[in-house]
Amino acid sequence: MAESFLSLKQVSKHYVGVTALDKVDFEIYQGEIHCLVGENGSGKSTMIKIISGTEEADIGSWIEIEGKSVHSHKAIDAINRGIQVIYQDLSLFPNLTVAENIAIGQYVANHQKIINWKELHQIAKKAMARINVSLPLDALVSEVSIADQQLVAICRALTHDVKLIIMDEPTSSLTKREVDSLLNVAIDMKTKGIATMFVSHKLNEVLQIADRVSVVRDGRLVGVYPSTELNDEKLTVLMTGKKVEYSRYVARENKNKPILECIGLSRQGEYKDISFKLHAGEILGITGLLGSGRTELALSLFGIHQPDKGQIKFYGQEVVIKSIQDAMELGIAYVPEDRISEGLVNIQSVGDNIIITTIDSLVNRFRLLDKNKIRNSIQKWVKDLSIRIPSAESPVQTLSGGNQQRVVLAKWIATSPKVLILDGPTIGIDVAAKFAIHEIIRDLAQKGLAIIMISEEIPEVFNNCNRILVMHKGMVVREFDTDLTSQDEIGNYVNGTY
Amino acid sequence: MKKLLNRHETYVFIAVVVFSIIITIINPNFFTLENLFDLLKSYSLMGTFAIGMLFVLISGGIDISFTAIATVAGYTIAVLLLNVGDHLNIYMVFLIAGSIGIALGFLNAVIIHVFRIPSIITTIATLNIFYGLLTVITKGKWLYGFPTWFGDFATTRVFTLYSAHGNPYGLSIITVIWIGLVFISWFLLRFTILGRSLYAMGGNVNSAKRAGFNIFGNTAFVYSYMGLMAGIGSVIQALLVQTVAPNSLVGKEMDVIAAVVLGGASLTGGTGSVIGTILGVTLIAIMGNGLTLMHVPALWYKVVIGLVILISVGVSAYRRKMSAHKRVIIEND
Amino acid sequence: MFRKLSHFSILLIVMVAAILIMWGLTGTDFMSLGNFQSMAYQLPELGVLTLAMMIAMLTSGINLSIIATANLSGIVMALILTKTFPPESALINSPWLVVGAILTGLLVAIIVGLINGFLIAVLDISPILATLGMMILLGGVSLVLTDGYVISGFSPTMLAIGNKDWLGIPVPMIIFLACAGFMSLILNKTPLGTRIYMFGSNPVACFYSGVNNKVVLFRTYIISGIFSGIAAIIMISRFNSAKADYGESYLLLTILAAVLGGVSAAGGFGKVSGLIISLVILQMISSGLNLMGISNFFTLALWGIVLIFVMIVKYVIDIRAQKRWNA
Incomplete structure (x- = not known):
């Protein structure tokens, strides 16, 4: 049995009216790779805050580090006890060099006033050597890839005498190859006795190398499992507490002419030779890793970047889509992947967010806004998509992820599109809300909309789509009829291991 | 080489060289030591303000009030010079003006940080507030007739040369003071944790908080430093013109900001350098001077400066756009 | 909603306080018709310029070139009014010349707006830098056009605009109210207005929602230019002259008045109603102090103090609301 590095005992955290954590027991061994999984709001971020000392646990909780009970565990104590957190946004300084980003924390911690650039490079090199990586020390952080930025953040953590590194959603913006090298780093740290805790809201690659997995739900620890005992389905049940039956969607038999057709579409450095047809009432899935060209293809169909080669046909007519306005004119709608920054104007009202796409039609004969038309339009979409809001005036940011996504859907359905492109339609949305969104999408397809669903979650496309295109390195490597394949087979093509 | 081409400073430097060559061809008087020493002296005021502004911009803020701070500091020392001038010396004058600048700058920092305005x-x-109250109290009176030692200091030269006509010229003590400030500022930004943390804070203030930087300390420092430069600038101004008028500086804020931006500092924070700032001020200085030497009417000065600023920010916006475009291209080997 | 309301109510309270204090300090003079009329002559200049600043601020931009635009536009008007015909010609007093001058001046202001729009929307230069460069450039063009001198002596028709009243209401006030009404109409009643607010909060999301951001920016800076041109009409008529550097001190005051009126420095929020109250407060302070024979410069200082005071009160209210929210 390995020795315990950190354990939480009977840890609770109450905010006014909310129980974030309820008597959680949690333990990490020295040099262990541990996964902490749970849905949004399950309490996992509160756990990170307590472990990193940014929040204090309630009275009656206690924390032991290396077998000894600790009395005060503030942020600075956590750092001195060898705990480092790497946040999802990495918290780097984009305008400083890699070397400075790695080493500057140590200068601050030691209350040094003057920088010795040679010494600073030495510190950075030493940190890199600990995990056998090599980064361009004099490059600005904004100039290196996201994966390298993540390594910079890890190296920065390693300049302290670190025993546990907590990584919050580390793989969400990495390509497959980058994830692999990150996992190698974690394995490497393990051999040096440094424990790693991956925090995630879904099952992913890190599970392969994890020793144990802790699942939290509603502020309680559901259980701790050896990673070998878990699979996707089991984990979802543990995380949500429900036995989730993925129902398959079957589209209407459709022998019509296609609405949208792409023939040999290519764009330098993004995607190559893409051909497919899309019919009314169908949900076409596109899946692939980050950087496979899936989003870039969608952006071209929506008029943001023009393809270099190939044809797009709309109802059999060749079209050139030069701008978003062109795309909307044709009846193409696009729900972007990044809901917070691209999908919604977060601090403005739900109402304005819903009508922004159709506002030119909500005017009277003097071309002035018609209050009644606006109110009716907002009410209709709020009702049709069952968006739960206090009032149409509330800022969108006060809504839950699921309701926010409904607002995005509403604003696009309001344009009565022929083709709806959904990029990552349920990213960051809880499982229950996810299914509700899927229901809405299926319903739209049934009403005759042609839908393209882009997602990296294979179950999502497998269960909702009639056909799936798998993209890898910018090309469609295989088209599947979902009746004639399995999720595992799709997965192999996604990872390029076929 | 590639690194050099990526730097804004390189382009400003090229512009400075090109303009200098053009001006010299048209009027060889430009590239004489006499003219250069004279330029250095008369632009040391803008140079001093610009350095203070650079610190504020790097940290992600902006200060419009420095001209009023300089006016308050300048007026205070002028009153002292006129009344108890014989008991003062130049160090005390700088000390008093600098302290007033620091105090008013610190007040700015407190309001900005504590109330998140x-x-x-x-x-x-x-x-x-500073300018209004000062003008009310002083009734807008101009002050002049300072002690002789104050006038003598202003004309002190570190070394003296003589022109063909026998006119003395040389490196002014005022220029030396300015160069000293430049070196101190360069050292602060390059070799101290404080300086680097200003860049860090301008780059990403949330990360700076998480990394344990003292945000209030940094804010207080930059606005106080700006205030200090305003105070020192006010003495330089008094030395240069031997007169203090309440309305001689206020209204020139944007000129200084323009010079610093020309030198590559960003209004969103996190970038800028002392060398760039000097080049920015230099560019503005040689253009003003060059137009005179090329016998272009002074009326055209603002037109040229305006165009140079628009071209400069246009070019850097274009370069930013291009590099952003490069970044979206994904990796698929 | 709570936040927006609260800013407006703070303003109302400050306004009432300003009235009472000025009344108390100056006696009946302050509440006289004459004083109100003189206030109504003074407020519109700054008022129209503030509208020009406000619309740029709503898109999270800024327009530092408004005063320079107004001066250039005013100089063009003045040149047409004084230089197109010899002084002894009867045509120099023709109302049609005034109309022609004003239209040409406004055209100049629109062209400036177009250039600003081009620099910001097409070249992607940040608004503060684009308009800073334009401010200096336009100031230079004005100097070159006038040789740095004052152009003065306009026809009675032109002077009437700034100095006559209609049913007791000064013409400049009528112009300002019309501008404010127009601005309010654009912001609240047109698709452009909604887009301006949305753009000011998140231009990227607007882009992905099919908003043509370039068009929004062009229109914003053109409208800003038009308001600057209208301010020029009032200014040259009231001064009976035009000059390259008139009203330079107004620039920062328009930002002050806009922020005091609740226009967010980050963009996306702000109403014309708040702006009007803010202008009234500033004018009350100015006129009241003037009646007491206190220097204009003290007014400047007091305006600065009022701005910081209101921002602090707003901050305290926000913090409290947040605490209540968290609790």
Whole structure:
């Protein structure tokens, strides 16, 4: 049995009216790779805050580090006890060099006033050597890839005498190859006795190398499992507490002419030779890793970047889509992947967010806004998509992820599109809300909309789509009829291991 | 080489060289030591203000009130010089003016940090407060007739040369003071944790908080430093013109900001360098001077400066756009 | 909603306080018709310019070139009014010349707006830098056009605009109210207005929602230019002259007045109603102090103090609301 590095005992955290954590027991061994999984709001971020000392646990909780009970565990104590957190946004300084980003924390911690650039490079090199990586020390952080930025953040953590590194959603913006090298780093740290805790809201690659997995739900620890005992389905049940039956969607038999057709579409450095047809009432899935060209293809169909080669046909007519306005004119709608920054104007009202796409039609004969038309339009979409809001005036940011996504859907359905492109339609949305969104999408397809669903979650496309295109390195490597394949087979093509 | 081409400073430097060559061809008087020493002296005021502004911009803020701070400091020392001038010396004058500048700058920092009021709003308000109150109290009177030692100091030269006509010229003590400030500022930004943490804070203030930087300390430092430069600038101004008028500086805020931006500092924070700032001020200085030497009417000065600023920011916007475009291209080997 | 209301109510309270204090300090003079009329002559200049600043601020931009635009536009008007015909010609007093001058001046202001729009929307230069460069450039063009001198002596028709009243209401006030009404109409009643607010909060999301951001920016800076041109009409008529550097001190005051009126420095929020109250407060302070024979410069200082005071009160209210929210 390995020795315990950190354990939480009977840890609770109450905010006014909310129980974030309820008597959680949690333990990490020295040099262990541990996964902490749970849905949004399950309490996992509160756990990170307590472990990193940014929040204090309630009275009656206690924390032991290396077998000894600790009395005060503030942020600075956590750092001195060898705990480092790497946040999802990495918290780097984009305008400083890699070397400075790695080493500057140590200068601050030691209350040094003057920088010795040679010494600073030495510190950075030493940190890199600990995990056998090599980064361009004099490059600005904004100039290196996201994966390298993540390594910079890890190296920065390693300049302290670190025993546990907590990584919050580390793989969400990495390509497959980058994830692999990150996992190698974690394995490497393990051999040096440094424990790693991956925090995630879904099952992913890190599970392969994890020793144990802790699942939290509603502020309680559901259980701790050896990673070998878990699979996707089991984990979802543990995380949500429900036995989730993925129902398959079957589209209407459709022998019509296609609405949208792409023939040999290519764009330098993004995607190559893409051909497919899309019919009314169908949900076409596109899946692939980050950087496979899936989003870039969608952006071209929506008029943001023009393809270099190939044809797009709309109802059999060749079209050139030069701008978003062109795309909307044709009846193409696009729900972007990044809901917070691209999908919604977060601090403005739900109402304005819903009508922004159709506002030119909500005017009277003097071309002035018609209050009644606006109110009716907002009410209709709020009702049709069952968006739960206090009032149409509330800022969108006060809504839950699921309701926010409904607002995005509403604003696009309001344009009565022929083709709806959904990029990552349920990213960051809880499982229950996810299914509700899927229901809405299926319903739209049934009403005759042609839908393209882009997602990296294979179950999502497998269960909702009639056909799936798998993209890898910018090309469609295989088209599947979902009746004639399995999720595992799709997965192999996604990872390029076929 | 590639690194050099990526730097804004390189382009400003090329512009400075090109303009210098053009001006020299048209009027060889430009590239004489006499003219250069004279230029260095007369632009040391803008140079001093610009250095203070650089620090504020790097940290992600902006200060509009520095001209009013300089006016308050300048007026105070002028009153002292006129009344108890014989008991003062130049060190005390700098010390008093600098302290007033630091105090008013610190007040800005407190308002900005404690009440989370955007720096541009805060300093527009304090500009009006400092300037308004000063003018009320002084009734807008001009002050002149300072002690002789004050005038003598202004004309002190570190070394003296003589022109063909026998006119003495040389490196002014005022220029030396300015160069000293430049070196101190360069050292602060390059070799101290404080300086680097200003860049860090301008780059990403949330990360700076998480990394344990003292945000209030940094804010207080930059606005106080700006205040100090305003105070020192006010003495330089008094030395240069031997007169203190309440309305001689206020209104020139934007010129200084323009010079610093020309030198590559960004209004969103996190970038800028002392060398760039000097080049920015230099560019403005040689253009003003060059137009005179090329016998272009002074009326055209603002037109040229305006065009240079628009071209400069246009080019850097274009380069930013291009590099952003490169970044979206994904990796698929 | 709570936040917006609260800013407006703070303003109302400050306004009432300003009235009472000025009344108390100056006696009946302050509440006289004459004083109100003189206030109504003074407020519109700054008022129209503030509208020009406000619309740029709503898109999270800024327009530092408004005063320079107004001066250039005013100089063009003045040149047409004084230089197109010899002084002894009867045509120099023709109302049609005034109309022609004003239209040409406004055209100049629109062209400036177009250039600003081009620099910001097409070249992607940040608004503060684009308009800073334009401010200096336009100031230079004005100097070159006038040789740095004052152009003065306009026809009675032109002077009437700034100095006559209609049913007791000064013409400049009528112009300002019309501008404010127009601005309010654009912001609240047109698709452009909604887009301006949305753009000011998140231009990227607007882009992905099919908003043509370039068009929004062009229109914003053109409208800003038009308001600057209208301010020029009032200014040259009231001064009976035009000059390259008139009203330079107004620039920062328009930002002050806009922020005091609740226009967010970050963009996306702000109403014309708040702006009007803010202008009234500033004018009350100015006129009241003037009646007491206190220097204009003290007014400047007091305006700065009022701005910081209101921002602090707003901050305290926000913090409290947040605490209540968290609790």
